[in-house]
Amino acid sequence: MLEEGRTALGFTPDEDEVAWFNDLNRRRTSGPRSPQNRTFDGTAGEATLAVHSGTYEDPITGSVGTPIFQTSTFHLDETSYRAFSIGATRDVPIYTRYGNPSQWSVQEKIAALEAAESALVTSSGMSAIAATVYALTNNGSHIITAYDVYGGTYNLMREDMPSAGREVTFVDATNTAEIVGAMRPETQLIFIEGLTNPLLKAPPLREIARIARQNNALLVVDNTLLSPVNMRPLALGADLVVHSATKYLNGHSDLTAGCVVGSRKFLDRVWAQTLRFGGSLEPLSCFLLERGIKTLPLRMRAQNANANGIAAFLGQHEQVKHVHHPSLANYPYGQLENEVHSGYGGMVSFEVHGGDKAALKLMQHLKIPYTATSLGGVESLVSMPANTSHSSLTEIQRAAIGIHPGLIRYSAGIEDLTDLIDDLRQSLDAL
Structure with missing residues (x-):
């Protein structure tokens, strides 16, 4: 009743x-x-x-x-x-x-x-x-x-x-x-x-x-x-x-x-x-x-840390022209530090020397991330904005917002950071 x-x-x-x-x-x-x-x-x-x-x-x-x-x-x-x-x-x-x-x-x-x-x-x-x-x-x-x-x-x-x-x-x-x-x-x-x-x-x-x-x-x-x-x-x-x-x-x-x-x-x-x-x-x-x-805080801790580590590694590699990530000293938007309270997420974007041809070659050599669109999953994903998310823009429009040839978007998952960096190293060395 x-x-x-x-x-x-x-x-x-x-x-x-x-x-x-x-x-x-x-x-x-x-x-x-x-x-x-x-x-x-x-x-x-x-x-x-x-x-x-x-x-x-x-x-x-x-x-x-x-x-x-x-x-x-x-x-x-x-x-x-x-x-x-x-x-x-x-x-x-x-x-x-x-x-x-x-x-x-x-x-x-x-x-x-x-x-x-x-x-x-x-x-x-x-x-x-x-x-x-x-x-x-x-x-x-x-x-x-x-x-x-x-x-x-x-x-x-x-x-x-x-x-x-x-x-x-x-x-x-x-x-x-x-x-x-x-x-x-x-x-x-x-x-x-x-x-x-x-x-x-x-x-x-x-x-x-x-x-x-x-x-x-x-x-x-x-x-x-x-x-x-x-x-x-x-x-x-x-x-x-x-x-x-x-x-x-x-x-x-x-x-x-x-x-x-x-x-x-x-x-x-x-x-x-x-x-x-x-x-x-x-x-x-x-x-x-x-x-x-239910696992969001645990996953974000791992992805925040992985992205920070990847950004630091890429910033020291001779094949990398520029790295976009808030953890780096040259990041231009300093107020973000006072607006976040844990980290910056799992995404790192970087440009390689040699333009889009070199970027495609790098992605082909990566063994851990999937080459796929989207982001935020437990598995790492990698893609090029020029031929995916921003493909509808002209080359001039992409350049106007800072998307230059050779740009790669890396969405770090929760894998071991050492494995992700070793994989990036062997792929960059292949260039």
């Missing part, structure tokens, strides 16, 4: 707590979450949060892992009907596109790691980005973004936003004077990356957040390359954070997913946009993502 007003999953939307549909005060709770989701206060460490936060403690079986709620729909009852009437359908399981306990468990874990009120998981990083940009802007608005954002983001901004009535200005996000100069009265959004791909440029987030606030604009930061283990942009003044959860959050190169993190008031808007786009993440993928995140 169920307690009155409670579903089998334990959700009890109290009108006093969630009734904001016709209330100008718009009081919102954190979450969505159920009484079965584990939560922790702000004193818990990141490894504890990664393992335990959000776990659905099943009251029937006592399972120590979150079950997979592999269903498209849920039984309707008085709780469900009340959720429709008070505008709280994000907080009650009704239909998996709207929300599913498998989604809420992993969302709670991600929100805890980013120290946020709410999170939303989506079917890909681009789904998260597109829903966020559309939700926070409207026809006639203006967006500021960077020349060297991820290729999918660049194409969304260049191709889709103008046709949707949003004007876009591209700037060098490391130059705050360009951002200030691009601001307009109708600017609603600044979209940048905490660390850029592939050259690891670091825009000054605190300063950009201040500029956004002064101009009544919102700041969205793509934190994919650093992860919440290395940086928490919300603490630096960002309004929302997005991730391609395909990368470090999942960490095993077996899943495509995205997420958006921030305050509940913004996440409710992004959630509604995601419903219209249809970019929900299905339950099995939620299970895999939650399982992957």
Whole structure:
């Protein structure tokens, strides 16, 4: 016999707590979450949060892992009907596109790691980005973004936003004077990356957040390359954070997913946009993502250390023309040191003498990394931006953002550092 007003999953939307549909005060709770989701206060460490936060403690079986709620729909009852009437359908399981306990468990874990009120998981990083940009802007608005954002983001901004009535200005996000100069009265959004791909440029987030606030604009930061283990942009003044959860959050190169993190008031808007786009993440993928995140702090420690070691080795090799990595003394964006709290992620980019021909030869001689796109997995990956992520740009456009012939992007995994360096050495010597 169920307690009155409670579903089998334990959700009890109290009108006093969630009734904001016709209330100008718009009081919102954190979450969505159920009484079965584990939560922790702000004193818990990141490894504890990664393992335990959000776990659905099943009251029937006592399972120590979150079950997979592999269903498209849920039984309707008085709780469900009340959720429709008070505008709280994000907080009650009704239909998996709207929300599913498998989604809420992993969302709670991600929100805890980013120290946020709410999170939303989506079917890909681009789904998260597109829903966020559309939700926070409207026809006639203006967006500021960077020349060297991820290729999918660049194409969304260049191709889709103008046709949707949003004007876009591209700037060098490391130059705050360009951002200030691009601001307009109708600017609603600044979209940048905490660390850029592939050259690891670091825009000054605190300063950009201040500029956004002064101009009544919102700041969205793509934190994919650093992860919440290395940086928490919300603490630096960002309004929302997005991730391609395909990368470090999942960490095993077996899943495509995205997420958006921030305050509940913004996440409710992004959630509604995601419903219209249809970019929900299905339950099995939620299970895999939650399982992957449990080891995120351990993996990031190994990948941070491997990238630091690889960068130091490459910086001393005669066949290497230039190395891009924040751990090196010649790194030009010194403020990053005060904005990260663990490391810089697993990516290292470097140019070899001899241009693209030499870069291709080097990759052919490597024995450990896979030559493949993507990043952030437990296995090391290597690729050339010129013929993958930035192949849509002309040679002049690539040069303008610093992508020169011979550039290689190395995403360090969790293998033994000695093995990775020995492998790089034999491949460089082959040149």
